Amino acid sequence: MKAVQITGFGRADVLRVNDVERPAPGAGEVLVSVEASSVNGHDVIVRSGELKMVSGRRFPIGVGLDFAGVVAGTGAGVEGYRVGDRVWGMVHPRRRHSVAGAAEYVVVSTERVAHAPADLSSVEAAALVVAGSTALIALRDSVHLADGERVLVRGAAGGVGTAAVQLAHAMGGHVTALARDRHAELLTDLGADEVLDYRSTVSEQIGPFDVIVDTVGTELHCYRSRLGKGGRMVTVGLSPSALAAIAASSVHGTRRIRTFSANPETPLLRDLAGHVTSGALRPVIDRVYPLADIAAAHQAFERGGVVGKHVVTVPRSSL
Missing domain, CATH: 3.90.180.10 (Medium-chain alcohol dehydrogenases, catalytic domain)
Known part of the structure; x- marks a missing residue:
């Protein structure tokens, strides 16, 4: 073969x-x-x-x-x-x-x-296997997104990002997508309430957010500062600088930067299939x-x- x-x-x-x-x-x-x-x-x-x-x-x-x-x-x-x-x-x-x-x-x-x-x-x-599983673990199991919370998805046009926008919307989040402006129509169709062009958006001017899902892995400390009280942040964009930011953030309690290695097994794949079947994820x-x-x-x-x-x-x- x-x-x-x-x-x-x-x-x-x-x-x-x-x-x-x-x-x-x-x-x-x-x-x-x-x-x-x-x-x-x-x-x-x-x-x-x-x-x-x-x-x-x-x-x-x-x-x-x-x-x-x-x-x-x-x-x-x-x-x-x-x-x-x-x-x-x-x-x-x-x-x-x-x-x-x-x-x-x-x-x-x-x-x-x-x-x-x-x-x-x-x-x-x-x-959808890796992208959908990663987004589901991030939102459901890592930051425990709740209905009505404000969510920022950074790198929203990528594989994990497009899945995260859809799942965050399905979970009742108010979704802000950070991506190129040419992707605004697609991301709005996927469930984003607001799309910001990352090239012209200054992190200090947005937020606060209850949840940040990062797929980029840079400037993590800048975006972590945009969390509100009790806010949670997770990154799947790992790099040496990202690992340093994750370690440094450990003193911030719930507002620390979380990460994980997606390793989906059968139960999670079944849950993911359920979101597809319900129409929440494509x-x-x-x-x-x-x-x-x-x-x-x-x-x-x-x-x-x-x-x-x-x-x-x-x-x-x-x-």
Whole structure:
């Protein structure tokens, strides 16, 4: 089968679509025929070598954090999944994988997969696995957004940002989206009550907010100061400066800057599917690439300016 792997750390040109042996599911595992995966910051960081402590230095290393497709086989003891079921899921982000989501087939534990929403194609589902899960964890589990609270979503036009705007709106938040002004129409349609152009917005002139969801990872101390009494802030845009700001904010109690590593398992994926089914959440896709062009997808992601997600499809006959 075909699988995207890296044989050395570096830029997008180290990505290779290799011929590898098709995996077989073990006890408690399912074999998924992958139809789509998406490009995530985690994939780029692993490829660059910044996560050597997690991925290790033993090559090849598989690429692709998430996937959507069809169950192609089950291991011993698996219940609740049959061949032909449409599923979505995610490989474990803190383990090394020689084959991951950007491949024709992937094997995962049943704890890391769930039935995909019936109304979504695999391309649409792949666009929501990581972005939607991250936004849901941030709003529901990290800052505990309550009905009527004022929410700022920073980096609102990206994958996590577009999901956060929708979920915050569905949870009853009054949503201010910070993004380029050309994305105002889309973000308003997704549920933003106000859209501000980040290039002309001075942080000191906005707020106060009850909740801030940051996907950028810079100037965190400036935005943390825009929290009102009892306000909460969470960032998913990690960088050395972000980690320093998170550590420094620990003295501020509830107004500290929180972060987490999204690692959704079946219950959260089911909850996410519920938001899709209810109409509260829909995918936003910037561009779709064939697996053979995954290097171009990574390059586009790194250039920035993405609206929603870059998705990679896995055609069987074109490679």
